[in-house]
Structure formats: C-alpha cells, structure tokens
Amino acid sequence: MSTVTAAPVSTAPRPSTPTPPxxxxxxxxxxxxxxxxTIFTWxxxxxxxxxxxxxxFTAFKTEAAAATRTPTIFTALSLDRFAEVLDRGFGVYLLNSLTASVMSTVIVLLLAIPAAYGLSIRPIIKSTDALFFFISxxxxxxxxxxxxIYLLLQGLGMLDNITALSVLYVGMNLPLAVWMMRSFFSEVPLEIVEAAQIDGANFFTELVRVVLPIVAPGIAAAALICFIFAWNEYFLASLxxxxxxxxTPPFLGSFVDGRGQFLAVLSAASTLAVLPVVLAGWLAQKRLVTGLAMGAIK
Incomplete structure (x- = not known):
C-alpha cells in the first residue's frame, strides 16, 4: 500500500509587496x-x-517704555498702571457695563426664546414676514x-440712566437673538415635541422641560454673543x-486726550475690561462648541 507524503509547508515570511510609487x-x-x-493655522x-x-504685556510697563518708537521687551515691569486705573474709578464703570450687559441679555433671552419657539416649532402665520421684520x-x-432717541430720553428724564441704556441694548440685540434661537429650535426633532404632547404636556412643560434642555447650548451661544455686543457697545454709551x-468703552477713550496717548494705562484698563468677556467665554466654551452641532438624535 503506497503512502502519500505531504509537501512541507514553508514558514518563511513572504516578501512584502512594495508600495507603488x-x-x-x-x-x-x-x-x-x-x-x-497646520503651520498656516498656527x-x-x-x-x-x-x-x-x-x-x-504693555500694561505692566512704564509710560516711557510703552511710548518708545522701538518696542522694548526687556524692561522693568510693575502693577502701578493697574493701581492708577483703579484710582480713576474704574470699578464704577465696570459695574455699569456689567449691569447693562447682564440686564439686557436676560431680557433678550426672555423675549427671544418664546418668539423663536413660535417661529420654528409652532410656526405662526406668515412667519417669514415676521423674521424679515425682525432683521429689518x-x-x-x-x-x-x-x-x-436722545430727544425721547431727554423728555422722559432718562439721560445718563443705566436702565434706559439696557433697554436700548435689548432693542439692538433682540433681532439677532431671535434669528439665532430660531435656527437652534429648528434642530429639535418634532417627534420629541409630539411625544411630549401625547403624554399630556402643556405648553409650559413642553417648552421648559422638553425643548429648552435640548437647545441649551444654543441659548448659551446666543447669550454670550448678546453679552459681548452689549459689553463692547461704544456709540450709545458715549452719547x-x-x-x-x-x-467701560467710553472710559477707555478718556485715556487719549490732547496731552497725548497714555498707552500703558490704556493697556492696563483694556486688560481689566476684557477679563469679564474672556471669563464668560471660558465658562461657556463647551456649550458654544456643542451649539455648533446641535441635534437630539445622534
């Protein structure tokens, strides 16, 4: 009886196929x-x-070092410019800006949320015309x-009034907030709203407990933008x-007068003025990133 011997299996590694040029x-x-x-982006x-x-960096310099024609890097640094800014009553102007910005932002959100809800999830008749009116x-x-505006406030005795300034900021930011919030509400799937209505949710429950948690990143984004616009507004606050x-913005302009430009003090005041906005952006950064790609169904 003949036996068939199997050929030995080669265990040597196969040569790798060269990558085509x-x-x-x-x-x-x-x-x-x-x-x-990447280099260009950086x-x-x-x-x-x-x-x-x-x-x-200029805020820590002396006025002489800040005013040199050739920029100086290695120079003595101090906190004297910040102390000078605070001595000029910077805290009062900062508080006024904070009051006007926060007050106007809260009122804008209270008005923009139901308006945007009615223009998106529960659309009203001729909603496009209403949107055009807002942006117009x-x-x-x-x-x-x-x-x-000046004559109206003068007749009402509300010139140099922080409440009147806040109301004007509301009118300035409300159209933008409505348009932003409408786009965020449009991202909410109608199936979620209809499911809440089937479960017996009324309008208030539907809006507060169902829809608002979904669009919370969009609300944070709209609130931050309205806050920044109100914080940086110069024209109305100056006149x-x-x-x-x-x-704060008109106060910063007071450092440039006929005697010259006080660059070090102006830089110190600007550094203090920008801190609240930077802090607000840092606290809301996660919400802002999430608000760029909203949606409840992933």
Missing part, C-alpha cells in the same frame, strides 16, 4: 499639505493673538436714529451717558 507620492503630498495647513492664530498679548430693524444705522451710567 504613485501611492507613495500621494501620501507624501497629503502629509506635506497637512503640515503646511501663524494665523498667533497673528490674531499677538495684539492681545502685547496689550497685556438692523438695516438702519444707529447714528440715523440717535437724535430721536447718552455722562457720569452716573458711564460704561
């Missing part, structure tokens, strides 16, 4: 493009960040309406306030 060159081009894009980021960093209020420059309701 075309694929290799494509990978190299992709890597080079990615590296160049250059642009540093270009935007450098003026802010230089402002903070921003077409006219504020300089064209400053005289009627409609004088002493009692003066805010």
């Amino acid at each position: 075309r694929r290799r060159s494509k990978r190299m081009r992709h890597r080079a493009t990615s590296t160049a894009l 250059i642009v980021t540093l270009g935007f960040f450098f003026p802010v960093a230089w402002m903070v 209020t921003r077409f006219m420059p504020i300089a064209a309406a400053i005289i009627p 409609l306030t004088s002493t009692m309701a003066r805010t």
Whole structure:
C-alpha cells in the first residue's frame, strides 16, 4: 500500500509587496499639505493673538517704555498702571457695563426664546414676514436714529440712566437673538415635541422641560454673543451717558486726550475690561462648541 507524503509547508515570511510609487507620492503630498495647513493655522492664530498679548504685556510697563518708537521687551515691569486705573474709578464703570450687559441679555433671552419657539416649532402665520421684520430693524444705522432717541430720553428724564441704556441694548440685540434661537429650535426633532404632547404636556412643560434642555447650548451661544455686543457697545454709551451710567468703552477713550496717548494705562484698563468677556467665554466654551452641532438624535 503506497503512502502519500505531504509537501512541507514553508514558514518563511513572504516578501512584502512594495508600495507603488504613485501611492507613495500621494501620501507624501497629503502629509506635506497637512503640515503646511497646520503651520498656516498656527501663524494665523498667533497673528490674531499677538495684539492681545502685547496689550497685556504693555500694561505692566512704564509710560516711557510703552511710548518708545522701538518696542522694548526687556524692561522693568510693575502693577502701578493697574493701581492708577483703579484710582480713576474704574470699578464704577465696570459695574455699569456689567449691569447693562447682564440686564439686557436676560431680557433678550426672555423675549427671544418664546418668539423663536413660535417661529420654528409652532410656526405662526406668515412667519417669514415676521423674521424679515425682525432683521429689518438692523438695516438702519444707529447714528440715523440717535437724535430721536436722545430727544425721547431727554423728555422722559432718562439721560445718563443705566436702565434706559439696557433697554436700548435689548432693542439692538433682540433681532439677532431671535434669528439665532430660531435656527437652534429648528434642530429639535418634532417627534420629541409630539411625544411630549401625547403624554399630556402643556405648553409650559413642553417648552421648559422638553425643548429648552435640548437647545441649551444654543441659548448659551446666543447669550454670550448678546453679552459681548452689549459689553463692547461704544456709540450709545458715549452719547447718552455722562457720569452716573458711564460704561467701560467710553472710559477707555478718556485715556487719549490732547496731552497725548497714555498707552500703558490704556493697556492696563483694556486688560481689566476684557477679563469679564474672556471669563464668560471660558465658562461657556463647551456649550458654544456643542451649539455648533446641535441635534437630539445622534
């Protein structure tokens, strides 16, 4: 009886297939493009960040060192400029800006949320016309309406009043907030709202307990933008306030007068003025990132 002997199986590693030159060159081009894009992004980021960093650095200099034609890097640093800013009553202006910005932002959200809800999830008749009306209020420059506003506030005895300034900021930011909140509410799946209605939820429960938790990142984004716009507003605060309701932006402009530009003190005041906005952005950064890609069903 004949036996068949199996051929031995070779365990030697097979030679690797060489990468085609075309694929290799494509990978190299992709890597080079990615590296160049990363470098370009860092250059642009540093270009935007450098003026802010230089402002903070100048705040610690003396006026003589800050006013030199050739920028000085190695110089004596101190906190004297910040003390000088605080001695000029910066805290009062900062408090006025904080009051006007927070008050106007809260009122804007209280008005924009139901308005945007009615224009998206429960659309009203001719909602497009209502949206156009909201955004049309921003077409006219504020300089064209400053005289009627001034005369109206003068007749009401509300010039140099922080409440009147807050109301004007509400009118300035409300159209933008409505448009933003409408886009956020439009991302809410109607199936979730209909399920809540089937379960017997009334309008208040439907809005507060079902919809608002979903659009919370969008609310944070709209609130931060309205707060920044109110905080940085200069035109109305400069013309409609004088002493009692003066805010931070006009106060910063007082450091440039006929005697010259006090760059070190101005940089110190600007550094203190920008801190609340930076802090608000840092606290809301997660909400802001999430608000860019909203949606309840993933």
